Amino acid sequence: MLHQITVILILITITTTVTSKSTIEPCSTTDTCTSLLGYTLYTDLKVSELASLFQIDPYNLLAINSIDMTSSPDVTSHILPSQLYVKIPVICSCVDGIRKAVNTHYKTRPSDTLSGIADSVYGGLVSSDQIREVNDVEEGGVLDVGMDLKVPLPCTCFNGTDNNLPAVYLSYVVRDVDTLAGIAARYNTTVTDVMTVNSLGNAAIEDGDILAVPLSACASNFPKYASDNGLSVPNGGYAITAGHCVECSCTPGSRLYCQPASLSVSCSSMQCKGSNLMLGNVTVQQSSAGCNVTSCGYGGFVNGTIITTLSSSLQPRCPGPQQVPPLTPPPTVVSPELGFAPAPSPFQLGGAPIGGLPGSVVPSTSSGIAFPPSANGPSGSVSGACTLANPLSTFSLAMALVLFVKVMIPFL
Known part of the structure; x- marks a missing residue:
């Protein structure tokens, strides 16, 4: 007995074990967005090798992480150290009614297993079951060397907004040392906002959970026929566009600032018509009525042509020089600032403990995969979001x- x-x-113990969960954004359109993945290198990798692992442009990889692309003649051959934490830009699409990044493929090597590919190579951003399902691999089946596996990666768009402000979403894999307050502090957002976006009923998070974290961004207003229509750049990073000719960043005041990229490439003219100003140039002239400001801005990349726009305005005071994110040389070692560091607890941050945060918005409790409040983007208020257990x-x-x-x- x-x-x-x-x-x-x-x-009972087995059936009540909490499994990791990931935020899912339902969708019904063909629109795409640029999303980010938080990724820790599992081994030393060249910039080009890391870019190839996710099938992305190596220069976009460097730009989004504010790494100086002119630090060496062949920066893409620079070796990045193991355990370095980086942001990976991916295209987030709508596939079978759910947002996913589906452009990544992986070619199997000797001794590869699905769990090893999922947990080690891709850092828990995908599960072995997800890889198995999308590639019709049999349970327990042996992987042949050279197999081309699709790797579905988590991403969200939410119309590129958070609380009605421009945002880019980062898929963040929770570690056992993380706290929700620490993650929020690391990415300059609030616990309430992260909870709302992910439909969390409380601040409890588990190792392996994948959270959608909103990053404040600057959005473009390029015309729909521009190839870089919808460009949005998160604070602290850059985006390379116009065939590597233009780099854009998010400056204080949430203003998108674009200038000629530092890469040596052949580019179309970047001079504003009717002036001697080049892209990114600003002139100021003080007068008794205020400050006359004339600038040469970027208007998108259309049929291989860089569109420039000349604008003039009278402002109360003259603006100072553009404050763009500082560039850093390619890292060779992992420091606490560059590698994965445990997100601090609320006590380390000098704040209140989780669970008693004043003014927090607490969405409905979820015990499984959570659907965010709305496919049209988080609004900062609780909605009737449904959850899947x-x-x-x-x-x-x-x-x-x-x-x-x-x-x-x-x-x-």
Whole structure:
């Protein structure tokens, strides 16, 4: 009898184990956006090798992380150290009604396993089951060397907004040392905002969870026929566009500032018509009425041509020089600032402990995969977002409890 009770208790423990979850954004359009992945290098990799791992432009990889692209003649051959934490820019698409990044492929090597590819190579951004399903790999099947595997990666768009302000979303894999307050502080957002975006009923997060973290950004207003229409750049980083000819950043005041890129490439004219100003140039002239400001701005990349726009305005005071994010040389070692560092607890931040945050918005409780508040973007308020729990686990738990009660009744 004691043996039966022990088995049932073990069953209950197994069925109530919390599994990692990922924020899912339902979608019904063909629109795409640029999204980011938080990734820690599993081994030393050249910039070009890391870019190839995710099938992205190596210069975009350097730009989004504010790494100086002119630091060496062949910066793409620079070796980045293991455990370096970087942001990976990916195209977020709508696939089968859910946002995913689906452009990444992986060619298998000897001794590869699906779990190794998922957990080690891609740092937990994808599960072995997800890779197996999308590639129709049999359970327990051996991977042939040279197999071309699709790797579905998590991403969200939410119309490029957060609380009605421009934002780019980062998919962040939670580590066992993380706190929600620490993650929010690291990315200059709030606990309430992260909870709302991810439909969290409380501040509890688990190792392996994938959170959508909104990063403040500067959005463009290029015409729809421009190839870089919808360009949005998160604070602290750059975006390379116009065939590597133009680099854009987010300056204080959430203003998108674009200038000629530092790469040596052949580019179309970047001079504003009707003036001697080049792209990114600003002239100021103080007068008794204020400050006359004339600037040469970027208007998008259309049919291989860089569109420039000349604008003039009278402002109360003359602006200072553009404050662009500082560039750093390619890292050779992992420092606490560049590598993965445990997100600080609220006590380390000098704030209040989680659970008693004043004015926090607490969405409905979720015990499984959470759907965010709205496919049209988080608004900062609680919505009737639905959540998905694992129905099999729920059923198993109910059956275990019934069996437990039946066994125990004769002894009560």
